[in-house]
Amino acid sequence: LFLAFGSFATIVIIALVIRMSRKRLSPLGELAIAVRKREFVVHYQPIIELSSGLCVGAEALVRWQRPDGTLVRPDLFIPLAEQSGLIRPITDQVIDAIGRELGPLFRKHRSLHVAINFAADDFKTGRVLETVGHRLGNHGFANDQIWLEATERGLMDIDEARKTIAEARTRGYSVAIDDFGTGYSSLQYLQSLPLDALKIDKSFVDAINRQTATSAVIAHIIEMAKSLSLSIIAEGVETREQAEYLLDHGVEFCQGWFYAKPMPAADFIDYVETSLQRHDSGVVMLS
Ligand code: C2E
Ligand code: MG
Ligand code: MG
Ligand code: MG
Numbered sequence: 656l657f658l659a660f661g662s663f664a665t666i667v668i669i670a671l672v673i674r675m676s677r678k679r680l681s682p683l684g685e686l687a688i689a690v691r692k693r694e695f696v697v698h699y700q701p702i703i704e705l706s707s708g709l710c711v712g713a714e715a716l717v718r719w720q721r722p723d724g725t726l727v728r729p730d731l732f733i734p735l736a737e738q739s740g741l742i743r744p745i746t747d748q749v750i751d752a753i754g755r756e757l758g759p760l761f762r763k764h765r766s767l768h769v770a771i772n773f774a775a776d777d778f779k780t781g782r783v784l785e786t787v788g789h790r791l792g793n794h795g796f797a798n799d800q801i802w803l804e805a806t807e808r809g810l811m812d813i814d815e816a817r818k819t820i821a822e823a824r825t826r827g828y829s830v831a832i833d834d835f836g837t838g839y840s841s842l843q844y845l846q847s848l849p850l851d852a853l854k855i856d857k858s859f860v861d862a863i864n865r866q867t868a869t870s871a872v873i874a875h876i877i878e879m880a881k882s883l884s885l886s887i888i889a890e891g892v893e894t895r896e897q898a899e900y901l902l903d904h905g906v907e908f909c910q911g912w913f914y915a916k917p918m919p920a921a922d923f924i925d926y927v928e929t930s931l932q933r934h935d936s937g938v939v940m941l942s
Contacts, residue, residue, distance in 0.1 A: 683739055686732055689719055690744045696720045697752040698917035700910050701926055702770065702888065705902040710930040712768035713757075714804070714910060716917045717749050733774070742774045746783070750790045756920035758794030760927060767927065770802040770831065775809040781819050784826060798827030804854065805830070807838030813847065820849050831888065836876055846883060853880045857891025860911070863900045877904050 680688070689695070699713035719727035736742040753769055761767055777783040787801060803823055810816035810832070820830045831852035832845070836859055845853075855876055862869035880887045889901050892911030901909055915926060 682732075682735060683741075686719075686735055686739070686741055689721075690741055690748075693748055694720050694722070695745055695748045695752070696726075696919075697749055697756070698919060699757075699769075699923035700917040701915040701923065701930070702768075702908055702910050703914045705898060705906060705909055707934065708914075708930075709934045710915075710927050711766065711908065712770065712800075712802075713923055714770040714917075715749055715753050715772070717745065717772075737774045737776060740776065742776050743782075746771075746773065746777050747786060747790075750786055752920075754791050754794035754796070757924075758796065760924050761797075761800055762795040764927065764931070765797065765800070768800045768802050768829070769796075770804050772804045772833065773809060775805075775811060778805055778809055778819050779812070779815055781822055784819070784823055784828075787828070788826065799829070801827075802829045802831055802852070804833040806833045807835070807844075809833075810848065813844070817848055824849060824851070831886075834890075836872065842879060845879070850883075850885055852886035852888060855887060855889045855906075857911075860889050860891045860893075860897055860901075863897045874904065877906060881905065 696718050697715050698718055699715060701710045702712045702714060703709065704711050717729050717733075719729075719732055721727060733742070733745075736745050749771065753771065757769060761769070771787070773783055783803070787803070788798070791801060792798075805816070810820075823830050829851040830849075831854050832848070832850055833854045834856045835853045837856045853876075855873065859869060859873040859876060863873060864870065877887060886908065887906045889897075889906050889909040890911065892898050892901065892909045892913045894913055897911070898909065898913055918926065
């Protein structure tokens with residue numbers, strides 16, 4: 656009994672030491688361990704066609720799931736991951752999760768697409784295209800089901816960005832500029848990139864119907880996107896009024912809590928099947 660207790664106590668002490676040392680690690684050290692232990696999970700937020708209310712796909716959004724089960728928001732670790740180079744293995748884990756979790760659904764419904772967020776580092780030298788092509792191709796995704804999202808910051812090196820985007824489109828992927836309007840991009844900058852779509856940042860959607868200076872900006876962004884023949888996806892739609900405004904102004908797609916929050920893969924698969932059934936039976940969600 657004494658021996659058994661002794662070894663039990665040893666295990667407890669070791670566990671405590673590991674816990675303490677993990678606590679004392681720098682944030683970067685912790686993130687590196689999370690990468691090694693593959694602690695990243697992906698949630699999927701439905702992307703909705705405004706005119707029909709139909710789910711046309713999802714954006715993949717990473718979360719860090721700590722050993723105690725808590726989820727850490729990407730805003731809290733993506734910047735550090737980008738600075739440190741850890742973003743690449745994280746992106747790889749996201750892509751692996753998408754392939755594993757959504758492969759069957761995407762082989763069944765060829766019209767669905769998945770949007771993946773990329774950092775500047777991912778976009779450099781086309782590395783991202785090899786990874787996506789290889790890992791998602793193995794799971795039966797067609798290239799035209801894959802959308803790449805990059806922020807203005809991620810596309811800062813304009814020559815590099817132009818090359819990668821052009822190559823992506825040659826392979827059949829679509830490319831969207833994310834968080835549009837929050838960076839420094841000018842019309843000229845936008846014009847010089849061979850993009851497919853523009854995502855309007857939530858801050859502009861928030862301003863809809865609020866009689867502020869910002870509320871006029873969204874109409875200009877929409878006009879600009881249209882004049883460049885870009886598809887438009889509005890982010891962060893939380894109210895029916897916002898959805899109606901966007902539909903009235905000719906925006907095709909949106910995401911937001913008014914429709915659905917990001918959710919684990921199993922819930923997203925249910926969501927899609929329900930959405931498609933409802934569509935087939937003629938019920939439209941917003942009208
Ligand atoms: P994002 O790409 O602009 O993603 C949209 C963010 O808005 C998501 O936050 C989403 O959960 C949130 N959102 C969507 N609809 C609503 C709404 O109606 N109301 C509110 N309040 N929020 C809404 P999330 O998931 O926390 O992600 C934050 C950012 O982290 C993303 O912004 C993206 O820039 C980055 N990120 C997420 N996943 C990845 C990834 O796999 N790789 C990289 N490089 N960045 C990622
Ligand atoms: Mg995004
Ligand atoms: Mg965004
Ligand atoms: Mg954002």
